[in-house]
Amino acid sequence: MFEKSTWIKLPRNVLVGHDVLDDLGAAVGELYLTGRPLIVTSPTPNDIAGDRVRAQFDDPATAVVKEASFDAVERLIETAEEVDPGYLIALGGGKPIDIAKMAADHLSVGFVSVPTVASHDGIVSGRSSIPEGDTRHSVAADPPLAVVADTTLLANAPWRLTTAGCADIISNYTAVKDWRLARRLRNVEYSEYAGALSEMTAELLVENADMIRPGLEESSWVVVKALVSSGVAMSIAGSSRPASGAEHLISHQLDRIAPGKALHGHQVGVASIMTEYLHSGENGRWSAIREALAELDAPTTAAELGIDDEELIAALTTAHEIRDRYTILQGGINEEAAIEVASATGVIER
Numbered sequence: 001m002f003e004k005s006t007w008i009k010l011p012r013n014v015l016v017g018h019d020v021l022d023d024l025g026a027a028v029g030e031l032y033l034t035g036r037p038l039i040v041t042s043p044t045p046n047d048i049a050g051d052r053v054r055a056q057f058d059d060p061a062t063a064v065v066k067e068a069s070f071d072a073v074e075r076l077i078e079t080a081e082e083v084d085p086g087y088l089i090a091l092g093g094g095k096p097i098d099i100a101k102m103a104a105d106h107l108s109v110g111f112v113s114v115p116t117v118a119s120h121d122g123i124v125s126g127r128s129s130i131p132e133g134d135t136r137h138s139v140a141a142d143p144p145l146a147v148v149a150d151t152t153l154l155a156n157a158p159w160r161l162t163t164a165g166c167a168d169i170i171s172n173y174t175a176v177k178d179w180r181l182a183r184r185l186r187n188v189e190y191s192e193y194a195g196a197l198s199e200m201t202a203e204l205l206v207e208n209a210d211m212i213r214p215g216l217e218e219s220s221w222v223v224v225k226a227l228v229s230s231g232v233a234m235s236i237a238g239s240s241r242p243a244s245g246a247e248h249l250i251s252h253q254l255d256r257i258a259p260g261k262a263l264h265g266h267q268v269g270v271a272s273i274m275t276e277y278l279h280s281g282e283n284g285r286w287s288a289i290r291e292a293l294a295e296l297d298a299p300t301t302a303a304e305l306g307i308d309d310e311e312l313i314a315a316l317t318t319a320h321e322i323r324d325r326y327t328i329l330q331g332g333i334n335e336e337a338a339i340e341v342a343s344a345t346g347v348i349e350r
């Protein structure tokens with residue numbers, strides 16, 4: 001008898017467009033939530049959009065988080081226990097969204113995602129990714145009940161944050177390659193739908209790269225739709241596999257070795273050039289990935305990331321240790337080979 005079952009959790013409402021931040025109250029009203037909201041935000045988004053959000057609700061509470069950590073999640077849970085919110089509203093970048101996502105899961109309340117930067121695909125996903133000491137926890141959590149992405153606000157955010165979102169999407173190419181490799185060699189569960197959606201999302205973004213320019217609202221529209229689509233692929237898969245392979249392992253190691261130097265999306269983009277090379281060799285698509293990143297003004301070298309060559313090589317050689325996820329880096333790459341791939345792809349100069 002066929003006994004397998006799948007539970008795909010997706011947001012119910014996704015609003016993307018001009019000034020839709022002012023429709024947040026109406027979008028939340030449609031969800032029939034009760035109680036007061038607790039707005040989870042960080043300093044900059046609170047300054048930029050906090051009052052506009054608060055004005056749409058009765059008796060809202062606000063918690064401002066400063067770093068992505070388990071301590072921050074615990075502090076937020078304590079605040080929520082005092083405030084007793086009916087639901088959370090995550091307003092900002094990946095930091096407040098991931099923290100709110102994890103806390104909402106713990107508190108068994110829903111949350112609404114209101115990204116103020118299009119910097120990565122966690123704005124929609126059912127994954128919360130938080131570093132802790134030497135490891136990173138990417139845990140399942142319910143995805144947002146609704147996503148309200150105001151393209152006017154996003155177009156005014158710093159351009160480098162948008163290029164980071166684009167690079168996070170481009171890295172889906174290699175993430176799916178790693179996932180397929182894991183299926184072939186370890187019989188890891190693979191979803192054709194999630195794999196195809198993730199690849200197609202990267203493809204469409206690259207095809208529309210010439211439309212993605214600073215300050216253009218249409219660009220934010222294209223990028224947000226790609227981020228939503230990539231988040232949906234993760235929800236279908238029930239894991240971050242469609243959007244996170246060896247290139248993400250390298251980036252997570254960089255977060256430990258060289259914290260705060262570069263954005264998540266930029267790191268995974270540069271790492272993706274190298275893991276594509278490892279998958280397909282010198283005639284593979286690594287140069288196409290590099291060109292796509294460059295066209296979108298995303299970094300393609302360690303120097304552009306602001307990372308020393310030694311830090312990059314250390315991240316490459318230790319990336320396989322960070323998580324039990326089969327990728328092209330399974331078993332590790334030695335220093336000599338790491339220097340070879342980084343210099344052959346122009347990521348470091350030798």
Ligand SMILES: NC(=O)C1=CN([C@@H]2O[C@H](COP(=O)(O)OP(=O)(O)OC[C@H]3O[C@@H](n4cnc5c(N)ncnc54)[C@H](OP(=O)(O)O)[C@@H]3O)[C@@H](O)[C@H]2O)C=CC1
Nearest residue numbers: 042043044068093094095116119120122125127128129157
């Ligand atoms: N769950 C998932 O599936 C995924 C999660 N992630 C996680 O997300 C995090 C990275 O996300 P990211 O968005 O870069 O992180 P942040 O939330 O730290 O945002 C990046 C920066 O942008 C600032 N900012 C936010 N909105 C605006 C705006 N409108 N205008 C100007 N500045 C703004 C923030 O200010 P301030 O410093 O004041 O907060 C911060 O300095 C990482 O922790 C990463 O692991 C990444 C990918 C996927």
Ligand SMILES: O=C(CO)COP(=O)(O)O
Nearest residue numbers: 121129138240243244248
């Ligand atoms: O960044 C992500 C997808 O783009 C999430 O992946 P992780 O599970 O590696 O944190």
Ligand SMILES: [Zn+2]
Nearest residue numbers: 120121168268
């Ligand atoms: Zn990512």
